[in-house]
Amino acid sequence: MNKVELAVIGAGPAGLAAAIEAAQLGVKVVVFDENAQPGGQLFKQIHKFFGSREHKAGTRGFRIGQELLAQTEQLGVKVNLGSTVFGLDKRNLWVLKDGRTEVFQTDAVIVATGASENALAFKGSTLPGVMTAGAAQTFINLHRVLPGKKVLMVGSGNVGLIVSYQLMQAGAEVVGLVEAAPQIGGYGVHAAKIKRAGVPLFLGHTITEAIGEHQVESAVLTKLNGRFQPIPGSEKTLEADTICIAVGLTPMMELARMAGAEFKYAPQMGGHVPIINDNMETSIAGMFVAGDVCGVEEASSAMEEGRLAGVTAAEYLEYVDGIAAADRKALIREQLSAIRNGTFGKAHPRDEVKEENIYGLKSSGTPSKDELDSCPGVPSKERLAKGPVAVIECVQEIPCNPCEQACPRGAIKVGKPITSLPQLTENVCNGCASCVTACPGLAIVTVDRTYDENKALVTFPYEYLPLPETGAIVDAVNRQGEKICSGQVVKVRNNKKADGTVAISLAVPEEYAMEVRSMAKGGTK
């Protein structure tokens, strides 16, 4: 029989953060993960995370994974990969490792098993070519294979939006994004990215059929009425060879449940979740949980929950006294609540949709004129007329502030709470474009209306291949992804610090200065 002081099940963001926190306090930690690579979902996440700069915001998910791993290594945490915990009997782990089963007896255990994707059933939904969005993401970003050329995405939550974008980065065409609700489920800035790439959004629609003999050839979309019932006669067919399903996640709670932890049903958290106190403690002594397994959220909050569970476990194992632990936990809780102030915290059930709140960015993926006019990051006409300046089109409250630190002149302020919209001090900003590549939401451009007699220079972030050559004439596109004019590439800045986010400066006719926000992928439509 093997003995372990603290076992952490799952080497994702929550599990690794928990292991690091506990190990820092002196606990001997062993992490188990069934995958050959650690990091959980982090290694599929190639976009930059939101959050605060201190907490790795603006860093790509897989790099956060690498950092967490390096930390565990430094702290002497043993990470057992390819180790499937297939049973949990109280605090005893049944593990399959290297083709052998073993039992590990533990003093404490943190279950951080994450969540799994929901399925969706419709006619033809079992046809090859229909897969979960996570599967597509795994194949493009981990295995480096494209599942198809023409992809239809079902679901507009963050997963659907992010994977759509990543599919395009990998070289696929996204032929549409379908959402049953009348509004976009995920962050507006993610929607804005795919909108600028010209992806049609089908809000208030559902997929009713996948058609194909042995694999998907096309998909039928149907409009929904106010009661989410399909409207007969509204069907339209889209050509697609791949259909991705991104309709939410369910906590992977089997291990915690079979161990005997008490559960409750919480639809806003994705289903059945273990009942916990605010220290991440379950009903079983010495068993803690963290991350999506106790309610589906985001990687940033999963890491904070992991830290909280790590401290609590260390306290349980008497490595830290109650007072010191309480201080530490208070700090983490503060972080956690800051993150949760955003649109997607556990405090904000996602199923509350109020008709009057659906407008602008949420309803179309494009900020409305009103939203832009009242946005504190958008400079005045007067300032725009004076020369280069940042245009921060951040209109949705997101727990995110890397733009604040990115500005060398201190012209951008987010402050507290971290969900506040960034405020531009327009006379301090000189339009240097440092913020353009720092914004994880790709929501900042700089505009120089004084560039030329009748040309303006628009500098925007760009994350596709191939990159344009300087001097090339390309199709300039607006926020809807429509070609509105031609532009000449003046500058292509591929700064290492920006980690793949390239700043492209395009000279366009002056009258389009406030319309052009990107260029057609590959140069021309």
Added chain:
Amino acid sequence: MNILDHPILGKVEAAKRKVTLFVNGRSIEAYEGQPIAAALMAVGIKSFRQTARKQQDRGIFCGIGRCTDCMMTVNGEPNVRTCVTPVAEGMIVETQIGLGSWREIPHE
């Protein structure tokens, strides 16, 4: 299709070793370490098995070894989850029809 270059992840290492596997008799190349499912996806093979009850095609669904929809017969062994099983040189991969079949009843 393999993604040889990527705006964020960069180019696939040129030195990456390749292996050959046989899919229903056809030989295909794959990168070492790639799951079988990825190798098949790269050459456009999507239908991996036929269900026992209704003879329907199935392929990759969850991609992480959970749903078991992508199972095939590999080296004569049925029910292999191809999305989590890495390729190996000379591997014989076959479409699984229903529960599959033994070449002969395995003895030892």
Added chain:
Amino acid sequence: MTETNKKEVIICRCEDVSEAEIKQAIAEGFTTINAIKKRLRAGMGLCQGRTCQKLVARIIAQETGKSMEEILLPTTRPPVRPIVMGAFEGEDK
């Protein structure tokens, strides 16, 4: 694959169980996840219901008027993944 099959909505991907079959079973009085599993094998296949369980629960809720909360989960047992039996060899008995 026949034309009728194609038009079916499959819920349990492992065992090929359709939405219509599940609705029929519910009408016959099989109104829990476990009962439907026993009657139709939905959720009894290789993945052990990990893909379809929530879909089945939703159909039960819809057909019986119960809330999702009232629909009991079946017992959770190891293994959470298929475990090759040879892995148990060499243990102390």
Added chain:
Amino acid sequence: MRKTAEIVVIGGGVIGTSIAYYLAKEGRDVVILEKGDLASGSSGACDKAILMQSKKPGIHLELALKSAEIYKTLTDELEYPIEYANDGGMIVIETEEELAVMKQFVKKQREIGLGVELLDGKQARSIQPALADHIIGATHSDQDAQVNPIHATLGFATSAKRLGVEIYQQTEVTGIKVVSGAITAVETTRGQISTRNVVNCTGAYAPFLGRMVGLNIPIRPRRGQIVISEPMPKLIKGDMLSAKYIAAKHNPDIVEKAKDKATQMGIGLSLGQADSGNLLIGASREFVGYDKSTTYEALSAIIQNAIRIIPALKNINMIRNFAGLRPSTMDGLPILGGTELDGYYIAAGHEGDGIALAPITGQFMAEIICQGKSSIDLSLFHISRFDGQK
């Protein structure tokens, strides 16, 4: 829910549904009460064998043979696919000691006319090619058969329903009312049903239902853990048991005096393959109260024991396991018939033979309830045999 019923059958397992079916065939007005789902107790957590060979020669085997006859035509009778097959059964022998015991066993069985033959290792492997080389022999009987226990239960239930039986699931019995020596009603979590007759078919839970009327029913739960494999092409023909299992079943002493854990847990092979392709690999025989959890120790022992006999299993996946509580009596025989309380009947305590004996139990219990006695004398199975015992 109904307000009255002539007969209330408590328990929706294979025994309860069978009795309800045969009672309904006699035109009786029957209600089944089940606290969970149909076949959610031991009937849904057992193997699929209808074995004759494992029964002790005598009235036990006699009942089993009659039951087996009924099974042959039951699919048609119930108009329900119960996955019946007559693929034979085998008891594998690993040691000379076991061989000696099995020779005696076979001799007795043949004397009463059971078609059993003793095979050597080679002959055994020609029937079951997956058998390990060290198997020195096996007994084999063409009379052994298989059925899907869940579908047998659902088949009885469906046919009973067709004949007017009402089935209430998720309905737990909370009390049985007795007024001046006669049953008047059954109380449940969903209300009360007036009735004069109750049939206790609650398996391992029968003592609780006995206590409600002051009856001591000497049945203990014996946990049997079973491993389910992934579905696969045909690997195992019919049923398979190990002689070790038979020894443990008929010689409780072996288990009680054993030093090694596997024997203490009563590990002995029972193996069969369902129509779906899954293998059902058993089993343990443990007295641990009403604990239905599965344990690493037992699963590991069951699997290793099975691999020793069928080496190919080492490359096959376990996808699930479960434990059933076999209703066990001191003499290994079920309790069938009436009781000192007028109108209170018991059909429980079949331990591992519930599936095999379900049809005949249903038929005879219906006879006892409707006519006061069965066509063959079942007094050996009457609860009174335990009178005076602790």
